[in-house]
Amino acid sequence: MPSRIRILAGKSARFLYRRLPLPLPLRWRIKSFFYRHLGLFLKNSANYRQWLIQTGALRPDSAWFSGSATVPPQSMLDIDEENLAPSKASADEPVRLIAFYLPQYHPIPENDRWWGKGFTEWTNVTKATPNFAGHPQPRLPADLGFYDLRVPEVRDEQAALARQYGIHGFCYYYYWFAGKRLLNRPLDEVVHSGDPDFPFCVCWANENWSRRWDGLHADILIAQQHSDEDDLNFIKTLEPALRDRRYIRVNDRPLLLVYRIGLLPDPSRTAAIWRRYSREAGLGDLYLAAVQSFGAADDPRGFGFDAAVEFPPHAMAVLAERPARMLNPNFQGMFYDYAATAEVFMNRPAAPYPLFRTAMPSWDNTARRQDASEIFLNATPEYYERWLRQLVERTRRNRPDHERLVFINAWNEWAEGNYLEPDQQFGHRYLEATRNAIGR
Numbered sequence: 001m002p003s004r005i006r007i008l009a010g011k012s013a014r015f016l017y018r019r020l021p022l023p024l025p026l027r028w029r030i031k032s033f034f035y036r037h038l039g040l041f042l043k044n045s046a047n048y049r050q051w052l053i054q055t056g057a058l059r060p061d062s063a064w065f066s067g068s069a070t071v072p073p074q075s076m077l078d079i080d081e082e083n084l085a086p087s088k089a090s091a092d093e094p095v096r097l098i099a100f101y102l103p104q105y106h107p108i109p110e111n112d113r114w115w116g117k118g119f120t121e122w123t124n125v126t127k128a129t130p131n132f133a134g135h136p137q138p139r140l141p142a143d144l145g146f147y148d149l150r151v152p153e154v155r156d157e158q159a160a161l162a163r164q165y166g167i168h169g170f171c172y173y174y175y176w177f178a179g180k181r182l183l184n185r186p187l188d189e190v191v192h193s194g195d196p197d198f199p200f201c202v203c204w205a206n207e208n209w210s211r212r213w214d215g216l217h218a219d220i221l222i223a224q225q226h227s228d229e230d231d232l233n234f235i236k237t238l239e240p241a242l243r244d245r246r247y248i249r250v251n252d253r254p255l256l257l258v259y260r261i262g263l264l265p266d267p268s269r270t271a272a273i274w275r276r277y278s279r280e281a282g283l284g285d286l287y288l289a290a291v292q293s294f295g296a297a298d299d300p301r302g303f304g305f306d307a308a309v310e311f312p313p314h315a316m317a318v319l320a321e322r323p324a325r326m327l328n329p330n331f332q333g334m335f336y337d338y339a340a341t342a343e344v345f346m347n348r349p350a351a352p353y354p355l356f357r358t359a360m361p362s363w364d365n366t367a368r369r370q371d372a373s374e375i376f377l378n379a380t381p382e383y384y385e386r387w388l389r390q391l392v393e394r395t396r397r398n399r400p401d402h403e404r405l406v407f408i409n410a411w412n413e414w415a416e417g418n419y420l421e422p423d424q425q426f427g428h429r430y431l432e433a434t435r436n437a438i439g440r
Helices: 002-018 024-042 046-054 074-078 109-115 121-127 152-164 185-193 228-243 267-280 338-346 381-398 429-438
Strands: 096-101 169-177 180-182 200-204 220-222 253-258 287-291 307-309 334-337 355-359 374-377 405-408
Touching: 096 200, 109 220, 152 169, 152 185, 152 429, 169 185, 169 228, 185 200, 185 228, 200 228, 228 253, 228 267, 253 267, 267 287, 334 338, 338 355, 338 374, 338 381, 355 381, 381 405, 381 429
Parallel strands: 096 169, 096 405, 169 200, 200 253, 253 287, 287 307, 307 355, 334 374, 355 405
Antiparallel strands: 169 180
16 A cells, blocks of 8 residues: 555656646756655655766666665765865866867868768758747858858957857867878868967767767768777877967866767777877876766776766756647657756766866757757757856866866857857857856
8 A cells, every 4th residue: 555655646746746837947956856855765766766867866777776776875865066175276266168169161072972062061050941830940150151161260260259258268079080080170270370379179079970970880981990009099190289389288288088988998098008108208198088978977087087078968868848839740859958957967966076067058950860850949048158157156166276177068069059159040149148157
């Protein structure tokens, strides 16, 4: 009988929760309050366990989730960034905002072969059509237009715009495939020319390129081939960038990100090869950061890395109801609630390792996957500003001065509807929200 009562009580609670006349973000905060304070009484609830996963407090393969442990580790319930000891560094030390930067805006021979003559990211962007009534597609640029990153004046304008609105630097995606580099011209020209005079770092986008734009093993266009020799050659090609005075450093160490360290056969060995070469070349020790993409949430120090970087919306997205008026009968994608997802990331428990926080302006990859896209509803500059402001404040309060970095995903991911650059819908509002959040 008690078990039946619990089941009935759970169903009743879910029924009432779903019908609360409140916005989804507020309902999420109410749920989180009860789960934090009543978690031990709900340990057998699948919804409670899913909430722990979404907030980053529990991994799906943990002993507690699988049932071999009966009580969640206390660290899941007690960690709170607000209660961390404040940094000894000066509270006036600024937080550096770093925006991920996509170089896919100029033609290359490989894309000509795979996608058609003249293909760039804009090719997908302009083909997108609405999947439901009120769906803002296609997303079209405003001030900068359909730019070509081979043009230095474009790169100058991007840097000037970013600086004006509080962005400290760009993190360029770097495409390396066993000695083959793709889309490297914009970064190469930035390094060789010295312009624009704007900080930058690099993130190795180390997954396969596939025809589905998902980095998986189906329909591979170009694949990774890992070896010690390849690791060494990779870091050698980056040496000119790492030596550049504009290159972003953490505690005077060049910052290098890896998008998916789980794809490296032996991340610790790769890190050791890179560090050894960097020291011997007079570059100093690297500061290696693992991007938390595709559910990667382990302590990066166990893999020879120094820190991790959040990567929303991966791992903690909150589902939303399907819009009532669908226009695309072939749509098989997913809908998520942006504001509720922002709440999950904002309220994520502090990690027991160095973690750089990240905010996301919006997300809608209809341009890449029309019938199977992932669309975040309710994304607005106001919600984004709230999210970013909280990350900036926590970083300023809790991180040492040299580790005061916050990332933004992204500066110009147009085909994923994820960008700060001015568009025809919002103009400069996302950039203004960025400047407001950083307090400038």
